[in-house]
Amino acid sequence: MSEKKDTKDRVLSIRDLNISFETSSGIVNAIRGVRLDLFKGETIAIVGESGSGKSVTVKAIMGILSGNGKIDSGSIIYNYHDNKGNECSADLVKMSNKDIRYNFCGKKIAMVFQDPMTSLDPTMTIGKQIMEPMIEHLKLSKQQAKEKTLQMLELVGIDQIDKRFKQYPHQLSGGMRQRVVIAIALSCDPEILICDEPTTALDVTIQAKILELIKDIQVKKNISVIYITHDLGVVAKVADYVAVMYAGVIVEKGNINEIFYEPRHPYTWGLLSSMPQIDTDSTRLFAIAGSPANLLEKVIGDAFAPRNPYALKIDFKQEPPLFDVGGQHRVKSWLCHPNAPVCDMPIDLRRRIDKMLEKEV
Amino acid sequence: MSERLPLLEVVDLKQHFKITKKYTTKAVDGVSFKIYSGETYGLVGESGSGKSTTGRSIIRLYQPTSGTVIFDGVDISKKLNGEQESNLRKNMQMIFQDPMACLNPRKKVSEIIAQGLRINKICKDEKEVMEKVGNILEKVGLSKEHATRFPHQFSGGQRQRIGIARALVMNPKLVIADEAISALDVSIQAQVINLMKDIQQELGTTYLFIAHDLSMVKYISDRIGVMHLGHIVETGTTDEIFKNPIHPYTKSLLSAIPHPNPKVEKGRIAITYDKKAMGVDYTLGINHQVSDTHFVLATQEEYVNWK
Numbered sequence: 001m002s003e004k005k006d007t008k009d010r011v012l013s014i015r016d017l018n019i020s021f022e023t024s025s026g027i028v029n030a031i032r033g034v035r036l037d038l039f040k041g042e043t044i045a046i047v048g049e050s051g052s053g054k055s056v057t058v059k060a061i062m063g064i065l066s067g068n069g070k071i072d073s074g075s076i077i078y079n080y081h082d083n084k085g086n087e088c089s090a091d092l093v094k095m096s097n098k099d100i101r102y103n104f105c106g107k108k109i110a111m112v113f114q115d116p117m118t119s120l121d122p123t124m125t126i127g128k129q130i131m132e133p134m135i136e137h138l139k140l141s142k143q144q145a146k147e148k149t150l151q152m153l154e155l156v157g158i159d160q161i162d163k164r165f166k167q168y169p170h171q172l173s174g175g176m177r178q179r180v181v182i183a184i185a186l187s188c189d190p191e192i193l194i195c196d197e198p199t200t201a202l203d204v205t206i207q208a209k210i211l212e213l214i215k216d217i218q219v220k221k222n223i224s225v226i227y228i229t230h231d232l233g234v235v236a237k238v239a240d241y242v243a244v245m246y247a248g249v250i251v252e253k254g255n256i257n258e259i260f261y262e263p264r265h266p267y268t269w270g271l272l273s274s275m276p277q278i279d280t281d282s283t284r285l286f287a288i289a290g291s292p293a294n295l296l297e298k299v300i301g302d303a304f305a306p307r308n309p310y311a312l313k314i315d316f317k318q319e320p321p322l323f324d325v326g327g328q329h330r331v332k333s334w335l336c337h338p339n340a341p342v343c344d345m346p347i348d349l350r351r352r353i354d355k356m357l358e359k360e361v
Numbered sequence: 362m363s364e365r366l367p368l369l370e371v372v373d374l375k376q377h378f379k380i381t382k383k384y385t386t387k388a389v390d391g392v393s394f395k396i397y398s399g400e401t402y403g404l405v406g407e408s409g410s411g412k413s414t415t416g417r418s419i420i421r422l423y424q425p426t427s428g429t430v431i432f433d434g435v436d437i438s439k440k441l442n443g444e445q446e447s448n449l450r451k452n453m454q455m456i457f458q459d460p461m462a463c464l465n466p467r468k469k470v471s472e473i474i475a476q477g478l479r480i481n482k483i484c485k486d487e488k489e490v491m492e493k494v495g496n497i498l499e500k501v502g503l504s505k506e507h508a509t510r511f512p513h514q515f516s517g518g519q520r521q522r523i524g525i526a527r528a529l530v531m532n533p534k535l536v537i538a539d540e541a542i543s544a545l546d547v548s549i550q551a552q553v554i555n556l557m558k559d560i561q562q563e564l565g566t567t568y569l570f571i572a573h574d575l576s577m578v579k580y581i582s583d584r585i586g587v588m589h590l591g592h593i594v595e596t597g598t599t600d601e602i603f604k605n606p607i608h609p610y611t612k613s614l615l616s617a618i619p620h621p622n623p624k625v626e627k628g629r630i631a632i633t634y635d636k637k638a639m640g641v642d643y644t645l646g647i648n649h650q651v652s653d654t655h656f657v658l659a660t661q662e663e664y665v666n667w668k
Contacts, residue, residue, distance in 0.1 A: 049546040050517070174408065203407040203573055204617040208631040230547050233619020236626035256623045274551045275621040276576035278603065284558075285580050287551035291516055356622040 009040035010079060011192060011224050012061070017074035017093075019056055019065070028295045030056045032248040033074070035322075038192065038224050043215075045227040045235040047271065048245035051292050054228045057245075058194045061092060062111055063100030080108055080191060107137040110185035114197040116177035120169040126180045127165035130187055137188050152183040157213060175206035179213070186217060193218070194226045199234060211237055232275050236260060241328070244268050247293040247303035250322075254329035261353055263345065264331040266310045273349050286348070302334070310335060310343055367395035367431075368567050369419070369535055374428035374438075376411070376418045388414040390591035390644070391428070396535070401561065401568040403582030403599075405575055405614065411591040412571045416537045419569070420455055433534065451481055454528035458540035460520035464512040471508035474498070474527045483531070497530045500563075501556060518549035522556070529560060537569045542577060554581055576618050579603060584654065587611045590636070592643040597655035607657045607667050609641075610634050 019031035030053045038044055046054040059065050061076055076092040092100055113119040121129060130152055131145040140148065146165075153161040156179040169177055178198065185193060195214065199207040215238055218225055227238055235242055236256070243253040244267065252265040263269055270288040290307035293299065302308070305315035312334050314320075323336035335343050344350065376389040389411040396402045404412045418425045421437065430438040437449055454477075457463035464473055474494045477483075484490045495505040501522040512520055521541065528536050538557070542550045558581060560566060572578050578585060579599055586596040587610065595608040606612050613634035620626050646658040657664065 049548055204575070204619070205407055205613060205631065205634075208617050208619070208629075212630075231619065232547070232621040233626065236621050236623040237619060237629070239623075260621070260623050270548065272621065274548050276551075276580060278576060278579065278615075278618055278620070283580060285551040285554055287555055288548040291518060291549075356624065359622065359625055 008042075010037055011040050012036075012038040012079075013077045014057070014061075015075045015077070017057065017060065017076065018072040019053075019060055020070055020072055021066075022068045022070070023296075026296050029299075030069075030248050030295060031060070032299070034245075034248075034250055036243060036250065036253075038226060040191075040224055041218075041222045042240050043218065043225045043227065043238055044241045044243065045229060045239035046243050046245055047229060047232065047235055049230055049292055051247075051295075052245040053248040054245050055196055058111070058196060058226060058228060061192075062105055062109060062194065063092065063095070063097040064105075065097075078104070078109075080104075106133045106185075106190075107188050108190055109192045109194065110188070110190040111194040111196060112178075112181050112185050112198045115201045116174060116181050117169070117201075119181055120177060122169055125166050125168055126172070130180065130184050133184060134187050148187065149183075152187055153180075155186070155217065156180070156183045157209075158183075174202055175210065178202060178206075178210055182210075182214065182217075186221070189221065190223060192224050192226065194228070196228045197230075198227075200229070200231070207234075208237075214238070232260075232271060244271065247295060247299065249303070249332060250330075251304065251332045252330070254327065258327055258329040261357060262329070263349075264325055264329070264336055265333045266308045266335070267304050269345050269349055270307075273346060273352070277352070302332075312340065365397050366434075368398045368433060369396040369569070370429075370431040371395070371415075371419065372429045372431070374415065374418060374430065375426045376414050376423055377426045387591050389418065392588070392591070392593050393428075394586055394593060394596060396567055396569060398534070398567055399561070399565045400583040401570055401581050403570045403572065403578040403585040404588060405572055405578050405585060406588035407573060407614075409590075410588040412573075412588045413539050415588070416455070416539050416569060416571050420453055420537055421449070447481060450477075451483070451531050452534045454531055454533040454536050456521075456524050456528050456536060456538040456541040459544050460517055460524050461544075463524055464520060466512055468511075469508065470498075470510055470512065470523055473512070473523065474508075474530050477527065477531050481531070493530055497526045500529070500560065501526045502552075517545055518552060521545060521549075521553055525553070525556065525560075529564070529566070532564070533566065535567045535569065537571070539571045540573070541570075543572065543574065550577060557581060575614055587614065590643065592646075592658060594643070594658045595656070597651070601652065601655040605651075605655070607651060607655075607664075608659065609639065609667065610636075 014034055014036040017031055017034040021028045021030055034057055048054050060071060071093050074093060077089055078092055079089045082088050127149055130149045134140045134145040134148060150161050153164060158164050158176060158179055199210050202210060211234060229235060239256050241255050242259040243250045246267050252268050263272060273286040274288060276285060288307060293303040301317050302315040302320055305311040314334050320332050320334045322330045322332045325331055325336055334340055372393050374389055374392045378386045378388055380386055392415055406412045417423050419430050425438050429436055435445060471494050475490050478490050478493060494508055498505060498507055503522055542553050545553060554577060570578060570581055582599050584598050585602045586593045589610045595611045602611060606615055613632045616632040643658060645660050648656045649659055649664045650656055
């Protein structure tokens, strides 16, 4: 397995990242040792509830952490090709935010935000907004930029492109606006596309279309995509590789089948169980008890332990390491320790997964 | 079923907004439905379909253009006298979408929840007010100590619980929940849905549940109405809508629900519904009865084709 991994191009590797925020009520340790790899052409999804640190992780990559945030330690190595095609690598943690913004943001690494209405400028036509990064980063002339803009609009599936080019964001529907945001993100041919909850603000009917669009473009341009979401339905649709985050750490990661069909961490069990199902007659939803961990307090042991019905005594004392459970599957739970008592996933979830596996495609 | 008296009856409700002299948005264009006591009616549809406007017209946040709303035997769509008005305010309450925006940040939780009690002079003295506030907080899974805090000290899920407590403290007959869970995390959504169900069982509250997420609506609703562009295109019990959808819009909505199963989801392609291309005009359709409780808005020809 490890040999196979090395043959793939590693685009981004995050190692032992720690980020804290200084707030009026104390220091919040939002990210506590995240380790993650992104390979060329692959899609990785980071899943977790709000406050689990998934957005903060990608903001650190983009160099757009808010003013009170600080990267305490760790590295984010980005391997890229410069204008001449040479292989280069840079540690984004050591670079200043200004340097990242000048060299990578929008050019090599692009981001699609959650709400298309707030990420577009209401006073500029959408054509101008798509042209802007190309003129800035690729030094294209206005005419060249306009031609490419029209191509981009067509690529993201917008009709009547000549008319749309001159329109303002408020004249478009939510789905159309998100398409424009995607066009802006892709205009400079980035190597990495980060999608921060790209469909949460959209209707389910539009959601599917936007996800299909991003996937389509990814295949055409062979780019790597990072999805951030709390919707496991979205994850199931797009991801190759999944990382589940809780309270600033990755508690479980693996490829999509390992996470959905053989989850090992109690938090992942809870997440999967709480997804609403269509083809069931049960009328009650499973809910993970309690509320998310408060990172203002120092976490002792496993942060999920207070909400975890399967918690062992050691969970309250010592933080579990990341156990290798075969394949690409890594789990941060004492339950995977060889000496731990055997603990299977809840019976309802087992039945549900068996039912999912039986389904014909 | 037919012998039961509906708690709320909406007949041909229209809500038009005049944008310019020539242009009027028909947000709700002739909607009729009934909600019986103790049940949950789910209103689903995409954004802009008029589901929130319907809810707001019912609770008199808007003055309806035409149509009648009968609540508990009283027509509440026209001008009301003081007694009817206060009666309505006591018995119909609303839970809003954004728990961050709907709570006054300058007021303590106890003041927010007690406001309705004080205005309507329901309690004899201050002691009774605080007792009621404490009880309702415990019912929604918070504790009495939370009453002295301010909204910003709570997480999103807890704030939504405060919103629910504020609506329920009046002991209303009907609660309109307008996208009450869409701003919350998946694991918290489940908690809030379960809480609302528990309260319904205990107090017999009736809900009008407005949402765009069909998979969540399934868990709480007894009957569902599917709205599109100001019309209810299909209505029926939850089972009928999910197992035997007839209108193509309902089918497209159902097909768009993501499945948390990579095997199925990777290959799933949502059914698209293009009203114009199919030549459907909602104003021409009439309600066709499929079964006792299942209705579809369609012309005779469409109905035969779709079925």
